[in-house]
Amino acid sequence: MLPRTREEVAVNLQIGQHVMPKLNRRAFVIGSATAAAGLALGFDLPFGGPAVVRAADGASEVNAWVVIRPDDTVVIRIARSEMGQGTLTGLAQLVAEELECDWSKVTTEYPTPGQSIARKRPWGEFTTGGSLGIRASQDYVRQGGATACMMLIQAAANSWKVPASECKAANSVITHTPSGKTTTYGKVAEAAAKLEPPAEVKLKDPKDWTIAGKGLKRLDTVDKTTGKMIYGIDVKLPGMLNAAIKDCPVFGGKVKSFDEAKIAGMKGVKKVLPVGDSAVAVVADTWWHAKTALEALPIVWDEGDNANLSSETIATWLAEGLDDAQPTFIGNQNGDVKAAIAGAAKTVEAIYSYPYQNHATMEPMNATALYTPDKCEVWCGTQDGEAALAAVLDVSGLAAEKIDVHRLMLGGGFGRRVMTDYVRQAVAIAKQMPGTPVKLLWSREEDMQHGKYHPITQCKLTGAFDADNNLVALRYRLSGQSIMLSEGSGAPKNGIDPFVFQGVDQSGEAAIGYSVANLLIDYAMHNPNVPPGFWRGVNLNHNAIYLECFMDELARAAGLEPLAFRRKLMGKHPKHLAVLNAVAEKIGWGTPAPKGIYRGIAQVMGHGSYVAGAAEISVTDGSKIKVHRIVASTDPGYIVNPAQVERQIAGSIVYGLSALFYGGCTVKDGRIEQSNFDTYNSMRINEMPKVETVLMPSGGFWGGVGEPSIGIAAPAVLNAYFAATGKRIRSFPLRDQNSTFA
Amino acid sequence: MTNLKINGKTIAVDVEDDTPLLWAIRENVGLTGTKYGCGIAQCGACTVHIDDAAMRSCGVTVGDAVGKEITTIEGLGANGALHKVQQAWIGNDVPQCGYCQSGMIMAVAALLKENPKPTDDDINDAITNICRCGTFQQVRKAIHAAANA
Numbered sequence: 001m002l003p004r005t006r007e008e009v010a011v012n013l014q015i016g017q018h019v020m021p022k023l024n025r026r027a028f029v030i031g032s033a034t035a036a037a038g039l040a041l042g043f044d045l046p047f048g049g050p051a052v053v054r055a056a057d058g059a060s061e062v063n064a065w066v067v068i069r070p071d072d073t074v075v076i077r078i079a080r081s082e083m084g085q086g087t088l089t090g091l092a093q094l095v096a097e098e099l100e101c102d103w104s105k106v107t108t109e110y111p112t113p114g115q116s117i118a119r120k121r122p123w124g125e126f127t128t129g130g131s132l133g134i135r136a137s138q139d140y141v142r143q144g145g146a147t148a149c150m151m152l153i154q155a156a157a158n159s160w161k162v163p164a165s166e167c168k169a170a171n172s173v174i175t176h177t178p179s180g181k182t183t184t185y186g187k188v189a190e191a192a193a194k195l196e197p198p199a200e201v202k203l204k205d206p207k208d209w210t211i212a213g214k215g216l217k218r219l220d221t222v223d224k225t226t227g228k229m230i231y232g233i234d235v236k237l238p239g240m241l242n243a244a245i246k247d248c249p250v251f252g253g254k255v256k257s258f259d260e261a262k263i264a265g266m267k268g269v270k271k272v273l274p275v276g277d278s279a280v281a282v283v284a285d286t287w288w289h290a291k292t293a294l295e296a297l298p299i300v301w302d303e304g305d306n307a308n309l310s311s312e313t314i315a316t317w318l319a320e321g322l323d324d325a326q327p328t329f330i331g332n333q334n335g336d337v338k339a340a341i342a343g344a345a346k347t348v349e350a351i352y353s354y355p356y357q358n359h360a361t362m363e364p365m366n367a368t369a370l371y372t373p374d375k376c377e378v379w380c381g382t383q384d385g386e387a388a389l390a391a392v393l394d395v396s397g398l399a400a401e402k403i404d405v406h407r408l409m410l411g412g413g414f415g416r417r418v419m420t421d422y423v424r425q426a427v428a429i430a431k432q433m434p435g436t437p438v439k440l441l442w443s444r445e446e447d448m449q450h451g452k453y454h455p456i457t458q459c460k461l462t463g464a465f466d467a468d469n470n471l472v473a474l475r476y477r478l479s480g481q482s483i484m485l486s487e488g489s490g491a492p493k494n495g496i497d498p499f500v501f502q503g504v505d506q507s508g509e510a511a512i513g514y515s516v517a518n519l520l521i522d523y524a525m526h527n528p529n530v531p532p533g534f535w536r537g538v539n540l541n542h543n544a545i546y547l548e549c550f551m552d553e554l555a556r557a558a559g560l561e562p563l564a565f566r567r568k569l570m571g572k573h574p575k576h577l578a579v580l581n582a583v584a585e586k587i588g589w590g591t592p593a594p595k596g597i598y599r600g601i602a603q604v605m606g607h608g609s610y611v612a613g614a615a616e617i618s619v620t621d622g623s624k625i626k627v628h629r630i631v632a633s634t635d636p637g638y639i640v641n642p643a644q645v646e647r648q649i650a651g652s653i654v655y656g657l658s659a660l661f662y663g664g665c666t667v668k669d670g671r672i673e674q675s676n677f678d679t680y681n682s683m684r685i686n687e688m689p690k691v692e693t694v695l696m697p698s699g700g701f702w703g704g705v706g707e708p709s710i711g712i713a714a715p716a717v718l719n720a721y722f723a724a725t726g727k728r729i730r731s732f733p734l735r736d737q738n739s740t741f742a
Numbered sequence: 743m744t745n746l747k748i749n750g751k752t753i754a755v756d757v758e759d760d761t762p763l764l765w766a767i768r769e770n771v772g773l774t775g776t777k778y779g780c781g782i783a784q785c786g787a788c789t790v791h792i793d794d795a796a797m798r799s800c801g802v803t804v805g806d807a808v809g810k811e812i813t814t815i816e817g818l819g820a821n822g823a824l825h826k827v828q829q830a831w832i833g834n835d836v837p838q839c840g841y842c843q844s845g846m847i848m849a850v851a852a853l854l855k856e857n858p859k860p861t862d863d864d865i866n867d868a869i870t871n872i873c874r875c876g877t878f879q880q881v882r883k884a885i886h887a888a889a890n891a
Contacts, residue, residue, distance in 0.1 A: 084875045221835055225824070225837065225847060226828065227776070228775065233777070234774035363777070412841060412875065444780045654874075655876055677779075677785050682872045683878075685878040688879060
């Protein structure tokens with residue numbers, strides 16, 4: 001119940017402090033939360049070695065990242081998971097760039113997390129979240145490619161009995177420059193694998209890239225157009241059965257009883273099983289039979305303490321967190337806000353709120369497990385192979401060397417598949433049926449009602465002006481849910497969560513882009529008993545709306561147009577300003593818009609990248625919004641595949657606008673009210689604006705591209721909506737504000 | 743046993759007549775390119791052709807499909823070549839996660855059969871599939887590319 005959590009919050013908060021919680025380098029079971037917070041665990045980099053490691057087909061590993069077959073095929077190992085974001089292709093490009101191989105001969109392969117643990121983690125982190133897939137591994141995967149290249153050259157030089165310095169490699173061919181002799185990677189790979197890896201490698205300057213940095217086609221497209229791509233839901237194993245599951249619809253509730261006899265005669269039904277203390281599964285020959293029987297199964301729930309939880313009670317509780325007297329911890333502070341507001345010529349105040357959101361991956365949660373007392377294997381889509389492995393370890397009770405996880409293509413991740421609840425359930429079911437592989441698939445309804453929801457928050461903002469309309473103070477009080485410290489998120493409950501300040505931090509990879517003389521940004525943690533999760537973009541999403549819509553409000557109050565107002569505060573933030581200027585220029589800010597078209601702008605920094613957006617919309621009848629065009633700029637430092645970055649930006653805008661217009665999960669009687677796409681809609685092609693991207697990598701840092709642009713989509717459109725109507729919307733989704741797509 | 747005509751072949755399946763065609767295709771026939779997304783004909787991931795019309799197979803029963811020509815993504819190409827929509831999808835690197843794309847491609851192939859040169863408005867009216875990755879901009883581009891192929 002709320003009060004208990006609230007007391008804990010009050011006890012646990014260390015008011016006024018702002019430190020990153022210390023995380024030991026525990027075993028790999030630390031899992032996903034750490035990486036999503038931008039923390040990386042160390043690991044060894046044993047690139048190759050005298051003992052030749054064989055790939056499954058007998059080809060020799062040059063090192064953990066690179067296998068070269070005698071026919072010159074290059075197999076590049078990918079530790080991060082592909083879920084549509086293009087990481088698989090981008091990482092392969094980085095390895096291939098340093099490897100100097102023939103791109104047309106490149107294929108990829110997923111090592112399993114079990115193999116990784118057995119080999120002392122040569123592939124490092126498997127976590128794929130926080131827009132970290134490429135930026136957090138670019139350095140060591142490039143080293144892997146460069147090391148392999150040097151070893152291949154050395155092997156060729158040895159066979160020719162010439163110095164390696166006289167040889168060079170390009171396009172999978174090694175040439176002895178003085179003599180003109182050539183050989184191919186496939187011919188020397190076996191010998192190269194036996195060499196000691198070089199102690200040091202030099203990586204290329206990105207300006208010399210020929211494979212990385214180019215908009216190459218994805219490596220995984222063809223099978224996605226023919227139906228051949230195998231997702232977790234498509235796994236078939238000999239003798240496999242199928243399971244449907246129902247977890248207590250009230251969070252924290254339990255199963256009291258179920259009447260198995262009522263469905264005993266139903267076609268295909270093999271078993272009815274408890275899963276943990278809160279769920280029941282029906283196992284049948286087909287999933288359709290399992291689901292049909294499950295729907296007919298009488299289940300009595302003990303709904304527990306949360307049965308009265310509702311959106312209204314949550315909103316009331318979060319609103320209390322906006323009170324100045326509430327205990328908070330501070331994320332960003334300078335000057336004396338209290339005094340500046342007290343002495344101001346004019347103040348502006350607004351309260352915003354942002355709802356729960358479901359990830360709604362197109363492929364509902366699923367995992368297939370096969371358990372015997374000697375071995376437990378799982379096949380699934382996961383954003384963190386090691387976290388999935390840790391879940392198998394825990395639930396199976398078997399030793400680490402007896403378990404493994406086989407990763408498959410994800411039918412969407414968006415942060416949902418960082419969590420391992422569905423893996424744990426699959427193993428819990430399989431453990432009750434030793435020797436029989438069981439595929440657990442959630443219905444869409446189960447997926448909607450048992451998500452790991454975008455955290456719910458409210459924000460009270462106060463701006464203060466002097467007599468000359470200069471902004472002298474900004475007060476930003478956030479109240480709401482912490483992903484890192486909520487119950488059930490696997491993180492310790494004591495301590496504080498600096499991650500909530502994503503986008504309004506003082507410095508770092510999610511820093512605010514404005515200088516205000518007197519600034520106070522703080523947070524009152526209120527964790528309702530609805531499980532939160534990393535929802536693509538994460539805390540940047542609501543912070544960007546709060547900050548950028550309020551900046552627009554302040555600009556109007558100061559009598560300045562929104563771009564000029566922002567520019568006055570951005571002198572010390574040149575990279576933030578550069579992306580903002582870029583969208584302003586491209587959309588024609590300052591020149592008259594076409595008749596009936598209104599513009600809005602926004603900028604933010606998150607996941608290490610600077611992004612901005614400018615929207616052009618029209619509004620009919622005051623509420624029907626047509627988003628015609630969005631110009632979106634990004635400076636992620638370096639770009640590995642510009643074609644994929646453009647697609648990530650366009651996709652981010654769809655994700656952000658779907659949430660703005662149609663999203664929002666509400667709570668009634670302790671359960672999520674939305675159950676499928678009829679009540680939790682998503683944008684369609686007719687609602688898609690024309691997205692024009694401006695890629696402006698300035699070098700010197702590595703930012704992510706899968707998430708940050710979600711942040712600018714909503715505020716750019718909302719600010720344009722104000723320009724069109726004079727109305728400010730501060731509560732979402734628009735569906736609940738009588739506004740929708742035209 | 744019920745006989746279903748799928749991708750030009752008659753296949754006998756042991757399934758109740760009220761089973762959604764989607765699940766018969768996936769579980770009884772074993773063709774998994776057709777995807778489950780919602781089960782209530784909202785998202786379009788399960789789109790197949792029934793007598794050339796794009797239909798959401800989660801909302802069609804096996805009984806309704808008997809005697810009709812059913813085409814799934816696996817049977818869209820002909821004579822060993824990919825359909826022009828599949829080719830345009832590859833040419834424009836459309837899929838992200840790809841999960842919805844079988845249904846999207848089937849919907850577009852049916853549209854082009856009926857309307858070989860659709861305008862943007864025609865596309866907006868006919869293509870209502872959900873894509874959570876947000877590939878719509880590339881989808882539109884590829885539809886025009888396929889229409890002009």
